[in-house]
Amino acid sequence: MAQIYSKFPLPVTGTIKTTCIDYVHPWTDSCLQGISGLYLYAIFDSLRVYGTVYVLTLLMKGRIPTKDDLKKTVLGVLQSTAFLSGTGFGYSLFLCLLRKLLGNFNILSVSFLPAFLSSVFAILIERPSRRTLLCLYVSNVATETLWNMALSRNMVRNVKYGDTAIFAVGMALLLMYYKAGYHKETSAKTDPMFGVLRFVVGPYEEKDYSARSSQASSFYRQQAQDIPNVGSSRTRSGSWQGRSKNPVFHVISQALRVYKKIIYKIKCCDRHLACPHPFSCLYYTMQGVGKMFTIGLGIQVTLKLVLNLKRVMQSPRNLKTILFKKDTLNLAAFLGGFSGLFRAVLCILRRTTGKDSPSYAIPAGLIAGVAFTRYPDTTVALYVLWKVAQITYLMGINKGIVPRIPGFTEFLYCFSTAILFHAALLEPTNLRPSYWKFLHSISGGRIACMNREPLDVWGLGTTESLERVLKLTKTQAVLK
Known part of the structure; x- marks a missing residue:
């Protein structure tokens, strides 16, 4: 049977005659005890997870919380805890319930269907404002999992720099929406992604930026008036003259004066009339590189x-070996390179054509996306991909191109979660290690204690896959 089923990427036929005691909760003969134990541990771990998340969110507001803030935080923690722990409770419940109703387990009922059904009830507990974020996250991980599943079956093969290509195309589309102001026409106008874009590439590239013309014209008026006074003897004299007798202070002050003069010269370089930014195109590009490189390095x-x-703390000498590594500059090189390349390409296109256009964000975004090779991350690339899909769908609804499907977000969340639970039980090596650790923690180790031997009949090497994952993630098949 194993040889027959292993030929198919997703076998849907065939049953196994094992019981839920042998498979789902081999540590106890009682379904009620198995379900209750998982639920209780999920509640405590969910409180830990969401308590930390909500408290950090409250602290990041940077002000003393009011009574309403504290009330919303407590209610939010309780509601999210009920959602997450409810998923674990429902999963265990439907595993045993479907076994009793069907009389056996099949390829779908061993994990996929119980996870889907439990997610349907659990997601309705969570606040609607958080459902989209949860959907994007699990869809991100599920996409990577499906790719790994196809890869393990030799249905596809990895493409070099594939994650960079996904990121570059996704960012190019998002930046075009940003420049065209499409996001303001939909419910995505408050999406945090556009706040990130505004921070990375600058506010001047956003459509109808209100302050751009006034800042640019005021600078050039100031430039015409103040050029004769820059670097004059009057600037170098006065209150600073007495302090310049100190050699160290004199060197520092001279260095700062030279720096300011160089920056001024760069600012006064040519700026094309089609460019929306103040100061010169060279300064605009250098500013983007310097700002984001510094932030990336700091992070x-x-x-x-x-x-x-x-x-x-054990030895300050370790500081040198920790910080002075090549990978320390990777994030800085990515952020600085992306911002600088995007700004530079836009300015070149505006100079070449004599006008500005949202479509210029496509080539600029694709070229800037090359910087992703310095800090590649599949999670980020897939997040950008799903974010593009979400915003494009909202734009299509707003323009009447596609219909609004009620409950689509909830359905996609449940389907993606079912895929992840299916992989966690049948082929955990195809699951993202961080997500396996999350499932292991939230279940108190029970997901690793479920007996995989009956599942080996489908020819997926389930037991061996579990052993490799436990070794890779340094987790154990022990109840907590």
Whole structure:
């Protein structure tokens, strides 16, 4: 039977005569105890997860929380905890229930259907405002899982720089929407993705940016008036003259003066009339590179220090080996390169054609996406892909091109979650390790304790796959 089923990528026929005691909860003979144990542990772990998330969100507001803030935070934690723990409860419940109704397990009822049904009830508990975010996340992971499943069956093969291509195409489309202002015509106008784009590529590229013309004209008026005074003797004299006797201060002040003069010269370089930004195109490009490179470097250094805090405390000498590595600059090179390339290509196109157009974001975004090779990440690439799909769908609804499908977000969430649970039970090596650790934690290790031997009949090497995952993720098949 194993040889027959292994020929198919997703066999849907054939049953196994095992019981839920042998497969679902081999640590207890009672379905009620198995379901209750999982539910109780899921509640405590969900409280830990969402308690941390909501408290951090509250602290990031940067102000003393009011009574309403605290009330919303507590209610939010309880509601999200009920949602997440309800998924675990429903999954275990439907596993046993379907076994009793059908009299056996099949390829769908061993994980896919119970996960789908439990997700249907659980997602309705969560706030509607959070459902889209949850859907994007699980769809992201499910897409990667499906690709890994196809890859393991030799149905596809990995493409070099495939994640970079996905990221570049997705960002090109998002940046075109950003420049054209399409997102303002849909419910995506408050989407945080466009806030990220505004921060990375600058606000001047957004359609109808209100302050761009006034800032540009005021600078050039100031430029025409103040050029004779820059670097004059009057600037170098006065209150600073007495302090310049200090050699160190004198060197620093001279260096700052030279720096300001160079920056001023760069700002005064040519700026095409079609460009919406103030100052010169050269300064605009350099500003994007410098700003995002600094931010990327700061993030990377901070993460390295936080993750290696114990080593640094044990011996400060480890600081050098932790920070002075090539990969420390990867995130900075990606962010700085992306912003700089995007701005530079746009300015070149505007100079060449003599006008600005939202369509210029396509070639600019594709070229800027090459910087992703410095910091490739499949999760980020797939997130951008799904974000493009979401916003394009909303635009299609707004323009009357596609109909609004009620409950589509909830259905996609349930379907994606079912795929992830199916992979976690039948072929966990195709699941993202971080998601396996999440399932292992939220179930108190029970997902690893479920007996995989009856599932080996489908020829997917399930038991061996579980052993490899446990070793890879350093998790154990032990109840917590």
